[in-house]
Amino acid sequence: MSTPLVVVAKDSAEHKKWKYAQWLYLAGFLLLTPLVLEPFEIGKMNRALVLSVAILAVNLVVGFNGMLALGHSAFMGIGAFVTASMVQDENWDYWQVIPIVLIVGFIMGVIIGLPALRVKGLYLALVTIAQAAVFPTLVNIDELGIAARTGGPNGKGVSEEVIAPDFLQWLPGVTGARGGSAYRYWIIVVMIGITLMLVTNYLRSRPGRAVLAIRDNEAGAAVYGVNLPVVKTMNFAISASIGSLAGLMWCLDKGFVAGQDFTFLLAIDLIIGLVLGGVGTIQGSIVGGLFVVWVNDLTKRISIPLGLYTLNGDGPLAKAIFGLILILFTFFAPGGIVSLARMVQAKLIRVVPLAPSGEPIQPIESFDPGMESTRADAAMKLSIAGPVCLAIGWLAMNINSLIVGVFAFGFRMIILFAPVAVLVATNELKAHAEGKRPDSIKGPANTARLLGLLGTAFVIVYAAQRFILNY
Amino acid sequence: MDLVLLLQRIFDALFNSAIYSSLALALVIIFRSTGLLNFAQGEMATFTAYIAFVLLAGPQPRLTGGGLAGLIPGVPFSIPLAIFGAVLCGMAAGAMTERALIRPLGGASDVALVNITIGLLLATNSLMAQWWGTGPRFFPAIFPTGAGQHFTILGARLRYSTVGVWVILLSALILLVLLLRHTKTGLAFRAVSISPSNAELVGVRVGPTLMYGWAMASGFGALAACLSANSVLLEPNMMLRVLVYAFAAATLGGLDSPKGALLGGLIIGLSQTLIPAYVPFIGFELSVLPALVAMVVILLIRPAGLFGTQRIERI
Known part of the structure; x- marks a missing residue:
C-alpha cells in the first residue's frame, strides 16, 4: 500500500489543523446550501435531512442494537400527526410541541417495543412491517376522535407559516425569495446538530455501551449483567422518540401531513438510506438521507432513447434504479458510502494513536x-x-x-x-x-x-x- | 346470529384464504431452506401473472404509447396452459434469483439478505410498471364466475372458483409432499433445510438443492398470483397487500412450518372477513387490523408461531 499523503500524531497541532479543515468543508457545505440552491431545491434538502433523522432512529435499533425493526415510518407518522394536531388545533408553537412529541414517541416505543422485542430476528422484521402497514389505515378510524385530529383520509394542513423572526434575519438565505424554506433549513440543521450530539453521547454512555454489547453478543452481554429486556426496550423507545422527532420536522417542513405519506414505502426508503449510508455509523444515517432524496431526484431526469422507445426516469423507473443500487451496494460495498469514504480517507491521512506516555506509538518519521x-x-x-x-x-x-x-x-x-x-x-x-x-x-x-x-x-x-x- | 349468513361469509373468505396460504407457503419454503424472508415474493408472483397475461392475450402495448412488451411474441394459449407456462417461468425465475443474487452472498447477515430482496421488490415492481403500465388489466377467470356458478350448501353459495382454487392449491401441495417424501431431490432438500453443513458433508450438493427450493416456492407464488389476478385485477402493486397478509399468515403458523402456513392463511382470511362483519367498531377499511393484532398476540404467547420450531440458543 502506498503511504498516505499525510501522517499526523493524534491530537497534535497538525492533526487539529486537519480537523479544522474538515469542519470548514462541512461548514461551507451547510452555509452554501441555502445560499446557492433554488427554493424548491432547499425544500428537497430539508426533506433529505428529515429523512436522515428518521434513518438515524432506525440505525439506533438496526445498526447499533442488531434488531431488524423496519416500522419506523409509523413513529414518524405519530410524531407528524401529534405536531399537526397540536399546532393547528391547539395553537401551540412548534418548539412547545417538541417535548410532547418526544414523550409520545417514547411511550409508543415502549408499548410497541415491549411485545415486539420478545420475538427475534426476522420475526421482529415481520411484526414491525405489520406496524408500518397498518399505520396509514389507523389514522382513518372515526372512533376516539382520531379522524378529527388527523384529518382522516384528507390529511391535515397546518396554516401557521414558519418565517424567520427579526432577530434571526442575519442567517444566510432567510431573506428574499428563498426565505421560508431557508429558515426551515436552519431550524432543521440546528435540530439535527443537537440530535446528533445527544445520540453520540448516548452511545458512549453506560446504557449505550450495553446496547452495542447486545448487538455484538447477546448471550455475552447478559452474562456480564446487562438487563436485556430493559436495555432493548429503552433503546427501542429512544429510537421511536427520535423517529417521532423526525415526524415533527416533517410536519414543520411540509406544513401538511397525511396518512398516505407514512406507508410501508417510506419504511423501505428508510431502510435503503440506512444501507446506502452505512449500517451502524452515525455519519451514514445523514449521508443515507441525502442519498435517498437526491438520487431519486437525479433518476427522475433520466431520458434514454432506445429506438422506438424512450426510457423515462420520472415514471416507475426511479424505483428500479433504487433497487439496483441497493443490490449493488449489498454486494460490493456492504459498509455503505461511509465505508467507501473511509477508504478514500485512509489514502489521504493517517492518524497515529498515542501511547500512554504521550508519544506516538510509532515514530511519525517512519511513515x-x-x-x-x-x-x-x-x-x-x-x-x-x-x-x-x-x-x-x-x-x-x-x-x-x-x-x-x-x-x-x-x-x-x-x-x-x-x-x-x-x-x-x-x-x-x-x-x-x-x-x-x-x-x-x-x-x-x-x-x-x-x-x-x-x-x-x-x-x-x-x-x-x-x-x-x-x- | 344468522347461520346462513355466517356460512356465506366463511365461504367468501375461503377464496382469499387460499391465496394467502399459497403465498405464505412460498415464503415458508424459502425460509426453511435459505433462512431468509423473501420480500420480493409478491412481486415475483405478479410478474408471472403478467407472463400468463402475455401468453393469453398476445403482445400488448403499454396503456399509453408502444412498449417493449410489443416485442414479445404472444401465442393465444388456453387459460390453464397459460397459467402452467407462467408457473414454469416463475420457477425458472426463482431458481435464477437464488443462483444470481442469494448464493454469492453466502452466509451474509439478515440485513444484507433482506436488502437484496427489498431491492428485488423495488426493481421488479417498477419494471412491471414500466413494461405494462400501472393501470389495471383484465385477467380472464380460470373458473366460471358468473351469476349462477355456485353450489348451494344449506342456503349459502359456495362459488366454483373457491372450490377450484382450493382443489388446485391442495393438489399442488400433495404434489409437493410426494416430491419431498419420495424423490431423491426431495430427500436432499429436507436434509439441507435441517442442516446445510451436515448435508454437504454427506455429499448433498447444497447449492442446486436450494435452487430447487426457490423454484418450488416461486411456483406456489406464481399460482397465487395467477389464481387471484382475476378477482383483484392485474396491476403491478397487486400482491403488495396480499404479501402483508401472507407475512402475517406465515408468522402466525410459524415461519418454518408449511402446515402452519396453510392454517395461518385460513385464519387470516377468515378473520379478515368475519371480524369486521361482527365487530361494529372495526369497519371494512380496517380489515387488516384484526389479522395483524392476532399475529402479534400469538407471537407473544409462542414467539415462533403456532407450529414453528422453538429456537434454542447455543452459547
Whole structure:
C-alpha cells in the first residue's frame, strides 16, 4: 500500500489543523446550501435531512442494537400527526410541541417495543412491517376522535407559516425569495446538530455501551449483567422518540401531513438510506438521507432513447434504479458510502494513536517515503486532476444525458480537493526546509501549491459568483 | 346470529384464504431452506401473472404509447396452459434469483439478505410498471364466475372458483409432499433445510438443492398470483397487500412450518372477513387490523408461531 499523503500524531497541532479543515468543508457545505440552491431545491434538502433523522432512529435499533425493526415510518407518522394536531388545533408553537412529541414517541416505543422485542430476528422484521402497514389505515378510524385530529383520509394542513423572526434575519438565505424554506433549513440543521450530539453521547454512555454489547453478543452481554429486556426496550423507545422527532420536522417542513405519506414505502426508503449510508455509523444515517432524496431526484431526469422507445426516469423507473443500487451496494460495498469514504480517507491521512506516555506509538518519521518523494508527486497529481476533471466535466455537461451528467457533476467536484493539495505540498516544502526531503520534490510541490491555490481561488470565486447571481 | 349468513361469509373468505396460504407457503419454503424472508415474493408472483397475461392475450402495448412488451411474441394459449407456462417461468425465475443474487452472498447477515430482496421488490415492481403500465388489466377467470356458478350448501353459495382454487392449491401441495417424501431431490432438500453443513458433508450438493427450493416456492407464488389476478385485477402493486397478509399468515403458523402456513392463511382470511362483519367498531377499511393484532398476540404467547420450531440458543 502506498503511504498516505499525510501522517499526523493524534491530537497534535497538525492533526487539529486537519480537523479544522474538515469542519470548514462541512461548514461551507451547510452555509452554501441555502445560499446557492433554488427554493424548491432547499425544500428537497430539508426533506433529505428529515429523512436522515428518521434513518438515524432506525440505525439506533438496526445498526447499533442488531434488531431488524423496519416500522419506523409509523413513529414518524405519530410524531407528524401529534405536531399537526397540536399546532393547528391547539395553537401551540412548534418548539412547545417538541417535548410532547418526544414523550409520545417514547411511550409508543415502549408499548410497541415491549411485545415486539420478545420475538427475534426476522420475526421482529415481520411484526414491525405489520406496524408500518397498518399505520396509514389507523389514522382513518372515526372512533376516539382520531379522524378529527388527523384529518382522516384528507390529511391535515397546518396554516401557521414558519418565517424567520427579526432577530434571526442575519442567517444566510432567510431573506428574499428563498426565505421560508431557508429558515426551515436552519431550524432543521440546528435540530439535527443537537440530535446528533445527544445520540453520540448516548452511545458512549453506560446504557449505550450495553446496547452495542447486545448487538455484538447477546448471550455475552447478559452474562456480564446487562438487563436485556430493559436495555432493548429503552433503546427501542429512544429510537421511536427520535423517529417521532423526525415526524415533527416533517410536519414543520411540509406544513401538511397525511396518512398516505407514512406507508410501508417510506419504511423501505428508510431502510435503503440506512444501507446506502452505512449500517451502524452515525455519519451514514445523514449521508443515507441525502442519498435517498437526491438520487431519486437525479433518476427522475433520466431520458434514454432506445429506438422506438424512450426510457423515462420520472415514471416507475426511479424505483428500479433504487433497487439496483441497493443490490449493488449489498454486494460490493456492504459498509455503505461511509465505508467507501473511509477508504478514500485512509489514502489521504493517517492518524497515529498515542501511547500512554504521550508519544506516538510509532515514530511519525517512519511513515516518510524514502528518497523518491511520492507524496509531493501525489499532491501535484491531485492539484492537476482538479482543473482537468473540471474541464472534462464542463464539456460533458453539454451532452444531454443524465448518466453522463452525474459523472460530470462528480468530476467537477474533484476540484474541491485543491486545498488538500495545497496543504500537502506546504507540508512537504516545510519538510524540505528541515532537510528531510531531497531537492527533487521542490518542483512538484511548488506546482501542486500553485495549482491548488488557483483551484481554491476558483472555487471561492465561483461560489461568490453563484451567490451574486442568485440575489 | 344468522347461520346462513355466517356460512356465506366463511365461504367468501375461503377464496382469499387460499391465496394467502399459497403465498405464505412460498415464503415458508424459502425460509426453511435459505433462512431468509423473501420480500420480493409478491412481486415475483405478479410478474408471472403478467407472463400468463402475455401468453393469453398476445403482445400488448403499454396503456399509453408502444412498449417493449410489443416485442414479445404472444401465442393465444388456453387459460390453464397459460397459467402452467407462467408457473414454469416463475420457477425458472426463482431458481435464477437464488443462483444470481442469494448464493454469492453466502452466509451474509439478515440485513444484507433482506436488502437484496427489498431491492428485488423495488426493481421488479417498477419494471412491471414500466413494461405494462400501472393501470389495471383484465385477467380472464380460470373458473366460471358468473351469476349462477355456485353450489348451494344449506342456503349459502359456495362459488366454483373457491372450490377450484382450493382443489388446485391442495393438489399442488400433495404434489409437493410426494416430491419431498419420495424423490431423491426431495430427500436432499429436507436434509439441507435441517442442516446445510451436515448435508454437504454427506455429499448433498447444497447449492442446486436450494435452487430447487426457490423454484418450488416461486411456483406456489406464481399460482397465487395467477389464481387471484382475476378477482383483484392485474396491476403491478397487486400482491403488495396480499404479501402483508401472507407475512402475517406465515408468522402466525410459524415461519418454518408449511402446515402452519396453510392454517395461518385460513385464519387470516377468515378473520379478515368475519371480524369486521361482527365487530361494529372495526369497519371494512380496517380489515387488516384484526389479522395483524392476532399475529402479534400469538407471537407473544409462542414467539415462533403456532407450529414453528422453538429456537434454542447455543452459547
